[in-house]
Amino acid sequence: MFLAILAGFLLAFAAPLLHRWLGKWVVVPMALLPFTIFVYLLTLSPAVLAGNNLGELQAWAPSLNINLHFFLDGLSLLFALLITGFGTLIMLYAGGYLKGHPLLGRFYLYLTLFMTAMLGLVLAGNIMAIFVFWELTSISSYLLIGFNQDKESSRSSALQALLVTGLGGLALMGGLILVGMAGETYTLSELLERGDLVTNHALYLPALVLLLLGAFTKSAQFPFHFWLPNAMAAPTPVSAYLHSATMVKAGVYLLARLTPVMGGTDEWQYTLMIVGGITTVLGALLATQHVDLKAILAYTTISALGLLVTMTGIGTAPAMEAMVVFLLAHALYKGTLFLVAGNVDHATGTRDLTQLTGLSGTMRYTSIAALLAGMSMAGILPFFGFIGKELLYEASLEESPFRWILFAMSFFSGMVFVAVAIALGYGIFWRRSQNPTPLQHPDKPLLYLPPVILASAGLVFGLLPGFFVTPLLRRASEAMLGVEQTFDLALWHGFTLALGLSVLTVLLGYVVYRFSNRLLSYASRFSGLYLFGPANLYQLALRGFMTGATKITATIQNGYLRSYIAAIITAHIALVVLSLWENGPRLELGNNLHLLSQLRMYEIVLLLMIVSALIFLFKSQSRLTSIAIMGIVGYSASLFYILFGAPDVAATQLLIETLTVVIFVLILHKLPVFKYLSHATERYKYVTLSLTFGAVMTYVILIVKQYPLDSQLKAYFGQGSFLLGKGRNIVNVILVDFRAFDTLGEIVVLAVAAIGIMAMLKLRMHKGDKP
């Protein structure tokens, strides 16, 4: 498993190179990788289907107890097979869809990166690893949505998706950490057995809120659903792969994965049911308001995601069964329909439902795929979608106080699904038309084969549900419920209530389809409502954030060195005074007065020199004088070092002072005229600040002097510098030997500062530009 992930990352970054070497044949290695992983997972599946959970531990930083932990059970196997199987087809499809695109290599890089991240997400056995892969999918999704980076809409949609899912990811991180704290482990397999511990923990509620926030943003649940339709700016393979089959289901996966840990409480159930229910209805409603094929599919996807979340929320065995079956069925037919929509768009140049007619004659295979997928989506008898729909109805009709609300919700969405399925599977292809939409190019095998394969998978699974699908789905729902499942999937349940309802759904759906034109005409009346929608709130928040950031930056980063220094010194004073105030020792000056008598002549002279220089500095009217006076102060300070026996420090200080003065003089004539631009009060403010700082530092030093210095360091370094360091100059031996690593850090800082100064001065500001 680890090797699969590693190979994915390696191949992802090799993709642009491969594209350069292989040209259009780059599709071969890119499709081969997911296929290989798919086959590898199939070889693992007998063990998983037998009820074993496979784990794999890869030591990473064993000393810190951080390991790469992979974990494969029914649920992850279902998702992993979906990701790699679908991934193979998408890679092939993308080769045809973006044929001749100059950035095909980059596209494959993003797509493979995403696939690997998604695979890592479902295989990760550690909740922190889940988070890392989760964020990787967000980032690769951002890159993929913004793939047509020359379009403004594409870029803003990508940013929107990133911000919404990234914000959710941040919440998720908090949630996962809280869960880890509550369960006292970050390993998934251990966590799954500690459900009671977590749900009874005080941190349960905040953890739940944060986790749900993460899952809802990722899975486009209300009120975060708005990013998904905008994400359709991505090329169609991406929409099909990320935004219908895999990535948006990551939220559902997370909810399903954590059901044994977090689920079962009232908060969990009601939140999921309410949010899922609203999303289902809203998605279905909005789907009828659009004519763009991809927008319609996006809204039905949102609706389907809502259904999945609702089913997870109900949490009973039939609901979980319905959820996994519907998840698989939805991935199969929705992926197909997306690919079909991409084909139509590619061949005709339009995605407008009202302009497309009679394509079955010219796009034979695509229309067959569309018909099969449409029938699965509508829930017609021999298809896998039919089983999913039946189970959904059965699960929502279970004994519970909300059975009618749940049922109405799934019935309504089912109706809309049927209408959409008829429109897409039948309307644009098979309905008779006098003047079929002209094609720009005929159907291509690389474009129609993947949807045909996917759609026929829906048919095969429907006809032979017991073959491989049932055991897999059993294990998947077992992972959520914790109890072994024994359900059997069958096409024919006899004449039950659910069957009657299915027939009714199809009939009513057909009615909706007939009246879809009239429904569309209502669309304009709702437009006023969108002003209050979450999409607009998002725009408002984003704008507010930008202006706020600009204002804060303008206030804090005003570009004046003096205010930065003032801020640093003020903070320093505040911290020192605070800690002294709290529990600092008190100064007893009386005992130290005798030290004054030990003052030497030189010290007094130097002190007088510094003080008089400072007074003179305050009065000086020319820059050159000020620099010279600053030099005097510096030299006097270095003389102090000599007086106290630190020649190295003194020499350094002397040289630095010299250099400062010389460099100042060097640039003197380039500086503006020396003037007091600030008011006198402003200047007194800085004088006060300096005096306070000096006073505080003096106070601190006096307190330090009050206590005898009891340290072995002096003796140690005095001895060691000659015996160990082979040098008599203690300071230098400390610098280059004992503490060489610190010195290394310092010189690195020095080098970085030089580069920074170079960058700052070379970067010519235009007049009036704020830094």
Add this chain to the structure above:
Amino acid sequence: MKTVILATAIRILIPLFIIFSVYTLFRGHNHPGGGFIGGLIGSIAFVFHTMTHGPQQTVNTFLKLNLYGYPRQPNQSRSLYLMRMMRVNVWRRRRMARHPEVKQRMLRIEPVYIIATGLFLATTSGVLGLLSGQPYMHAYWSDFYIPVLGKPGTPILFDLGVYLLVIGVVLKITFVMSEE
């Protein structure tokens, strides 16, 4: 700033400054001095030169090397060609500069290269310890003693790195500031 006295004096003083800075660097282990101080002394020489002659002149005088040469003839042996090139660049520089057929290539030493060299020396001086199983930056000393320079050892290499880095940093800052 053009002052003739300083401009003339600094040209004579620069070798002195550099020799003294190197001496300070090496005596640092036993007496006051060391890489940092040495580097500062060395760089002050160049800063004064820049101040009096301008940065372009400093670069031309100290940090630029003109290499002269001509393409190798087809029937000329490689070693002969190399020796000719060496002779052209070492003994006959004056004459070659005026020769019409000889092309010149300039080798400019950017201060950033000096910074990088210094950083490289300082960092790698500790690797020796790492290779022999000791902690990074473990010091090794040789047994013999060189007059004036003292005992060679890895900390001296480290100090040399600091020296070069300090010179590079000051030069870079000076050039950038005076070029504006």
